[in-house]
Amino acid sequence: xxxxxxxxxxxxxxxxxxxxxxxxxxxxxxxxxxxxxxxxxxxxxxxxxxxxxxxxxxxxxxxxxxxxxxxxxxxxxxxxxxxxxxxxxxxxxxxxxxxxxxxxxxxxxxxxxxxxxxxxxxxxxxxxxxxxxxxxxxxxxxxxxxxxxxxxxxxxxxxxxxxxxxxxxxxxxxxxxxxxxxxxxxxxxxxxxxxxxxxxxxxxxxxxxxxxxxxxxxxxxxxxxxxxxxxxxxxxxxxxxxxxxxxxxxxxxxxxxxxxxxx
Amino acid sequence: xxxxxxxxxxxxxxxxxxxxxxxxxxxxxxxxxxxxxxxxxxxxxxxxxxxxxxxxxxxxxxxxxxxxxxxxxxxxxxxxxxxxxxxxxxxxxxxxxxxxxxxxxxxxxxxxxxxxxxxxxxxxxxxxxxxxxxxxxxxxxxxxxxxxxxxxxxxxxxxxxxxxxxxxxxxxxxxxxxxxxxxxxxxxxxxxxxxxxxxxxxxxxxxxxxxxxxxxxxxxxxxxxxxxxxxxxxxxxxxxxxxxxxxxxxxxxxxxxxxxxxxxxxxxxxxxxxxxxxxxxxxxxxxxxxxxxxxxxxxxxxxxxxxxxxxxxxxxxxxxxxxxxxxxxxxxxxxxxxxxxxxxxxxxxxxxxxxxxxxxxxxxxx
Amino acid sequence: xxxxxxxxxxxxxxxxxxxxxxxxxxxxxxxxxxxxxxxxxxxxxxxxxxxxxxxxxxxxxxxxxxxxxxxxxxxxxxxxxxxxxxxxxxxxxxxxxxxxxxxxxxxxxxxxxxxxxxxxxxxxxxxxxxxxxxxxxxxxxxxxxxxxxxxxxxxxxxxxxxxxxxxxxxxxxxxxxxxxxxx
Numbered sequence: 001x002x003x004x005x006x007x008x009x010x011x012x013x014x015x016x017x018x019x020x021x022x023x024x025x026x027x028x029x030x031x032x033x034x035x036x037x038x039x040x041x042x043x044x045x046x047x048x049x050x051x052x053x054x055x056x057x058x059x060x061x062x063x064x065x066x067x068x069x070x071x072x073x074x075x076x077x078x079x080x081x082x083x084x085x086x087x088x089x090x091x092x093x094x095x096x097x098x099x100x101x102x103x104x105x106x107x108x109x110x111x112x113x114x115x116x117x118x119x120x121x122x123x124x125x126x127x128x129x130x131x132x133x134x135x136x137x138x139x140x141x142x143x144x145x146x147x148x149x150x151x152x153x154x155x156x157x158x159x160x161x162x163x164x165x166x167x168x169x170x171x172x173x174x175x176x177x178x179x180x181x182x183x184x185x186x187x188x189x190x191x192x193x194x195x196x197x198x199x200x201x202x203x204x205x206x207x208x209x210x211x212x213x214x215x216x217x218x219x220x221x222x223x224x225x226x227x228x229x230x231x232x233x234x235x236x237x238x239x240x241x242x243x244x245x246x247x248x249x250x251x252x253x254x255x256x257x258x259x260x261x262x263x
Numbered sequence: 264x265x266x267x268x269x270x271x272x273x274x275x276x277x278x279x280x281x282x283x284x285x286x287x288x289x290x291x292x293x294x295x296x297x298x299x300x301x302x303x304x305x306x307x308x309x310x311x312x313x314x315x316x317x318x319x320x321x322x323x324x325x326x327x328x329x330x331x332x333x334x335x336x337x338x339x340x341x342x343x344x345x346x347x348x349x350x351x352x353x354x355x356x357x358x359x360x361x362x363x364x365x366x367x368x369x370x371x372x373x374x375x376x377x378x379x380x381x382x383x384x385x386x387x388x389x390x391x392x393x394x395x396x397x398x399x400x401x402x403x404x405x406x407x408x409x410x411x412x413x414x415x416x417x418x419x420x421x422x423x424x425x426x427x428x429x430x431x432x433x434x435x436x437x438x439x440x441x442x443x444x445x446x447x448x449x450x451x452x453x454x455x456x457x458x459x460x461x462x463x464x465x466x467x468x469x470x471x472x473x474x475x476x477x478x479x480x481x482x483x484x485x486x487x488x489x490x491x492x493x494x495x496x497x498x499x500x501x502x503x504x505x506x507x508x509x510x511x512x513x514x515x516x517x518x519x520x521x522x523x524x525x526x527x528x529x530x531x532x533x534x535x536x537x538x539x540x541x542x543x544x545x546x547x548x549x550x551x552x553x554x555x556x557x558x559x560x561x562x563x564x565x566x567x568x569x570x571x572x573x574x575x576x577x578x579x580x581x582x583x584x585x586x587x588x589x590x591x592x593x594x595x596x597x598x599x600x601x602x603x604x605x606x607x608x609x610x611x612x613x614x615x616x617x618x619x620x621x622x623x624x625x626x627x628x629x
Numbered sequence: 630x631x632x633x634x635x636x637x638x639x640x641x642x643x644x645x646x647x648x649x650x651x652x653x654x655x656x657x658x659x660x661x662x663x664x665x666x667x668x669x670x671x672x673x674x675x676x677x678x679x680x681x682x683x684x685x686x687x688x689x690x691x692x693x694x695x696x697x698x699x700x701x702x703x704x705x706x707x708x709x710x711x712x713x714x715x716x717x718x719x720x721x722x723x724x725x726x727x728x729x730x731x732x733x734x735x736x737x738x739x740x741x742x743x744x745x746x747x748x749x750x751x752x753x754x755x756x757x758x759x760x761x762x763x764x765x766x767x768x769x770x771x772x773x774x775x776x777x778x779x780x781x782x783x784x785x786x787x788x789x790x791x792x793x794x795x796x797x798x799x800x801x802x803x804x805x806x807x808x809x810x811x812x
Contacts, residue, residue, distance in 0.1 A: 052470045057331070058481075067479045073468035075334045076481035078357050081327035084319070088331025089468065091315045092287045092339070096470060114327070117320035269653045269662065269783070295668060380668070441691050442649065442664035444656050534689030612694040 018042040020051060020071045027065060031231025033130060033221030034063055036188045040198045041101070041128070042070045044205055054097045055089050057082040059111075061103035062136040080111025083118030086125045097208050099126040105135045108144040108170045115174065122179030122213035122256045126204040129170065132221040133242065140226035144168040147241055152226070167245060171218040175251040182207050182215040183252040187243070189222070189235040203253075213256030220246050265446045272412040273439040275447070276342070276368060276432070277302035279416035280314075284451040285366075286337035287315040289328035293347045294380045295436035296370035300342070312453055322347040326354030326367075333363040334480040336459045336467025338420055342368035344436070345386050346377060348394070355429055356395030359497075360482025362466075364423035366416070367401070368432045370439040373578075373608035381608025382436035382528055387582035390433045391556040398494060400501045402430040402508065403555040405526040409443035417448060422508065426500055427466070433555060435578065437528040437610060501557075510553035511562050515541070519548030521624055522566055524587055525576040526552045528610060533576050536616035547620065555583070560590035567591050572599035572624045576616055579604055599624055630660075630685050632770050633693050637678035637710055638702025643757030646783070647700075648679035650761065654771045654779030655683035663691040676705050683770060700764055702743075704728060717812060721764055731809075738809040739767050741802055755798035762802020773799070 006012075017023075021042040028034045045054050051072055058066040060079035067074035077085045082100035090098040107115050107129050115127065134152055135141040141154040145167050149158035159167075175183040182204055186197040197219060204215035220242050222234035229237060252258075270278070277299045280288065290300045300318060308314035315332075319325035325341045332339040343351060348369045358365060369390065373383035388394075390403045402422045404415045415432050423430040454462065460469050471477045484490040515537065516522060523533040530551040540547040550566065550573075552559050563573070573591070575584035581602040588600045603619035605611045634651075638644045648664050655662040665680040680696075682688050699710045701722040707729070714720050716735045724730070725744035741763035747756040765771060771779075776799065780792050 052472050055335070055468045055470065064483065067477075067481065071471065071477055073471045073477055074479045074481075075331060075468055076361075076479065076483055078327060078330075078353055081323070081330075081354070084324040084327035085331030085334075087317070087319075087324075088287070088289065088328035088333075088339070089335055091317060091328070092332045092337050093335050113320060114324055117324065267656055269649065269656055269664065436668070437665065437692065440666055440668045442652060442662075443688075443691075444662055528692070531688075532690045532692065536690075538689060610692045612692075613690050614694065 018046040020046045022069050022071050024068060026069060028062065029225045031222065031224045031234065032062070033132065033188050033219060036194060037128065037130060037197070037219055038066065038069050040188075040194070040201055041099075044198065044202055045070070045072060048202075048205060050097050050205070053095065054099070055093070057086045057089070057098070057100040059100070059102040059106040061106045063101050063103060063130065064137065066101050080106050080109070081114055082106065082111065083114040083123065083125070083127065087118055087121070087123050090123055090125050094124065094211075097205060098124070099128060099205075099208070101128045102130070103136070104129070104131045104133065104143040104145040108168050112144075115170070116177070119174045119177045119214045119216065120179045124208055124211050125214060126201070126208050127214065127216045128201065129216065129218040130221050131170075131218055131246065132223040132226070133167070134223045134226040136223045136226050140223070145170070147245060169246065171216065171246075171251060174214075174216050178257050180214045180216055180252060181212040181254060181256045182250075184216070184250045185218040185220060185246060185248050187220045187238070187248055189238060218246070220248065265449065267444050267446055269442050270409060270445050271298060271440060271442050272406075272409045272434065273298035273370065274302045275409050275412045275445050276416060277306065278447055279413040280340060281306060281308045281312060282448050282450050283417045283420060284312070284338060284453040285314055285340060285420070286453055287317075287332045287339040288341065289317050289319050289325040289332070289339070290341050290343065291319050291322045291325050291347060293344045295372060295382070295439050296342050296344045296368070298439070299368065314453065322350035323354065326351035326358075329365050330354055330358050330361070330363065333358065333365040334361070334468050336463030336469055337454070340366035340368065342370065344370045344372050345374050345383070348386065348389070352389075352395035355401070356397050356399060357482050358429045359395075359399035359401065360397060361480050362427045362497075363429070363480065364420070364427050365429050366419045366423060366432065367429055369434070371433065371435040373606065379608035380436065382578065382610060383606070383608055384435060384527060384529060384578040385580070385582070385606065386433065387555065387577065387579060390431055391558065391586075399497060400428075400504070400556050402426065402428060402504060403433050404430065405433050405553060405555050406438060407527050407530045407551060409438065409441060409445050412438065413445055413447055417451075426504060428500065433527070435528050505557040508554055509557050509559040509561055511559035512551040512553060513562060514549040514551065516548035516550060516566060518546055520546040520571045521548070521620060522570050522573045523547060523549045523576055523616070523620070524552070524563070524573050524583065525549065526555060526583070529576045529578055532611055532613055533616060535613035536620070539613055539617050540620060543617075545620070545625070552583070558586045558590070560586065560593070563587055563590035564594050567594045567596055567598050570598065572601065574620050574624055575600065575602045576611065576619075577602070577604040578606070578610060580606055630683075630770065632683045632698065632768065633696050634681050634698040634700065635678055635693075635696045635710055635713070636681065636700040636702075637676060637706030640675060640677040642677070642702050643754070644677045644702065645679050647757040647761050648681045649783045650776065650779050651681050651683065651771070653783045654776045657775040657778040657782070658771060660684060661686065661688050663688050665691040676703065678706065698764070698768060700760060702760070707731060719768060721760070721767065721806070723760060734810070735812065737767070737812050739763065739806055740809050741806045743802065746801055746805055747798070750798065750801065752794065755795060758795045758798035759802035759805070762799035763806035765799065766803040766806045
């Protein structure tokens with residue numbers, strides 16, 4: 001029988017954490033989608049050799065400390081302003097890979113103006129949009145993407161569309177803008193979904209390097225704490241409730257300059 | 264000496280920005296400063312120096328573009344007028360909190376609210392005391408001629424990078440719209456990518472090589488002990504600015520019994536008022552603050568024992584007068600400090616300034 | 630020498646550009662100059678005015694409430710600025726459209742039939758140069774060759790071919806200016 005020293009030999013390695021994922025305890029709740037998407041971004045930047053070229057823009061929200069987890073240069077944005085900050089960085093440093101990492105409160109609510117205009121100008125950036133239908137960091141309030149009848153701390157009787165309006169489909173909205181070249185909606189709750197999501201993020205990064213305009217990757221996500229569910233139950237609830245309203249798949253994959261793609 | 268031209272303050276500022284090696288301008292149109300972006304767009308500096316000029320969707324976006332671009336260690340700026348600067352206050356606070364250098368130009372108009380498009384100095388408090396949330400200061404320069412709209416651009420960037428702090432040129436619609444004789448600065452080359460890394464690579468997001476730690480531009484620190492240390496560091500920096508950067512012009516103050524204190528457009532009015540007063544045999548001088556933060560309080564303290572009083576002349580309801588009073592208070596000598604101002608976009612006339620001098624300072628004595 | 634003047638009329642009469650030419654010509658004579666316009670909505674279709682100061686020494690206030698000279702090109706401006714001329718100062722106006730002529734007795738008053746003359750010259754655009762000529766006749770603060778240089782500086786290159794016509798209009802203005810009242 002092999003002892004532990006035999007087992008951890010490098011030639012036996014089947015999976016390893018990316019060097020760019022910093023060895024620290026994440027502040028995310030167990031089961032949170034952020035951890036998975038952080039890992040994917042770290043892996044991709046590492047695999048594509050982009051550490052020296054990358055500048056990330058962190059949002060206000062649960063991912064505010066993204067800069068503590070991926071070993072690249074970062075700028076922390078004011079709430080919702082990440083696309084404007086990324087615009088400033090990218091315009092003056094066109095050779096850099098610039099991306100924003102934003103949640104639904106940040107991107108779809110307070111930052112709705114900035115994201116629309118950055119996408120419309122076709123800023124050469126990748127936008128990673130984590131949509132879990134709730135404000136995580138501030139304690140589970142309604143987000144623009146909160147589903148109808150969904151209970152949050154500011155919709156204790158469920159989201160009433162007469163009072164609060166309708167869940168906002170940002171991804172469909174930005175797909176209409178000619179500045180975007182790749183717009184997709186992904187998830188990360190199963191191994192195949194994670195692999196697919198990684199391919200989508202990779203395409204987004206590749207597009208930035210090829211100067212193809214804005215790429216927008218939504219990841220439909222869970223918030224166990226905010227939803228008050230176990231991680232497993234949250235994944236199931238997401239599949240049953242979020243996916244019908246926020247269907248997965250590519251909305252647009254083409255060239256900048258078209259409102260929607262032909263495929 | 265370069266060629267003398269007749270140009271508007273706003274246009275001169277745009278030209279000076281290109282010539283000083285600025286890397287990027289982000290702005291949003293608002294009267295009375297729209298000529299700055301218009302001139303930049305017409306000049307197309309991207310074809311000449313490589314400078315980026317972008318019209319943002321709002322002042323909020325513009326200042327955040329500046330925040331992003333400044334984080335990369337480059338020379339960037341925005342310009343606006345009073346209501347637009349209010350919208351930028353959040354971003355300016357973040358820039359100050361993240362200790363980034365940049366230039367913000369405020370071509371003031373009268374407020375509050377939408378107010379008027381005519382010239383004003385009502386944003387003095389907003390500019391020198393903070394403006395956004397949290398304890399921070401900007402370096403604030405106040406040009407009083409079209410020539411200084413040229414000269415202060417380079418100075419503002421120099422100070423901004425020296426202290427890694429936002430610098431503001433605080434002017435008004437009169438100087439922005441006025442044409443005067445100007446000698447433009449010579450061209451300075453923009454920093455190369457290598458120079459940016461060499462100068463600012465220790466803090467800027469120039470891309471992380473294996474040889475250094477990652478650089479993070481942020482104003483966030485949830486650990487209160489650490490955040491207090493950050494604040495103490497900021498305050499020490501502001502005290503250093505106060506010790507080293509007070510700038511002013513003193514005109515005929517040597518034999519003066521009364522001192523007008525005024526900056527920008529109102530300093531020009533006071534110069535005329537001083538001529539009228541001198542013709543009447545009144546010994547009047549003019550102290551013109553050039554830096555509004557740091558306020559040139561040392562010269563006020565130096566003059567206080569020698570004079571009978573100060574008259575602060577402003578295009579607002581009385582803001583800088585408080586800083587003069589504070590300086591005089593610090594001398595522990597009693598001197599009269601009075602205020603005269605007009606609001607709502609009205610520029611005071613030299614005659615009414617002299618009347619105010621006679622009524623508020625001299626009259627009392629008689 | 631310090632000349633503090635206001636030029637006031639309708640937008641489109643060339644008020645601001647006349648001021649600019651005077652200012653630029655001043656620079657050509659090594660003088661200090663300021664040009665301070667009215668700006669904003671009041672310019673659009675309404676009245677336009679500009680304060681121009683030409684001086685041998687550093688100019689203090691660019692904004693004035695009384696003037697050595699007022700050049701007046703419509704009734705509204707006459708109503709507003711006649712009273713702002715310093716005693717002993719100069720008021721020069723185009724009588725076209727003026728129903729209530731100036732009445733002050735303590736200032737010099739001149740008139741230039743600029744509108745009529747520009748029509749006769751077949752080019753209404755030289756109107757402001759005819760007025761400028763009238764002004765330079767009664768207040769010769771600038772040499773004509775410096776005005777020519779000022780025109781070159783203030784006009785875009787594509788209009789330089791029009792300089793001779795402008796100079797002709799200035800000369801015409803110098804000829805036709807009439808004294809209404811001397812102090």
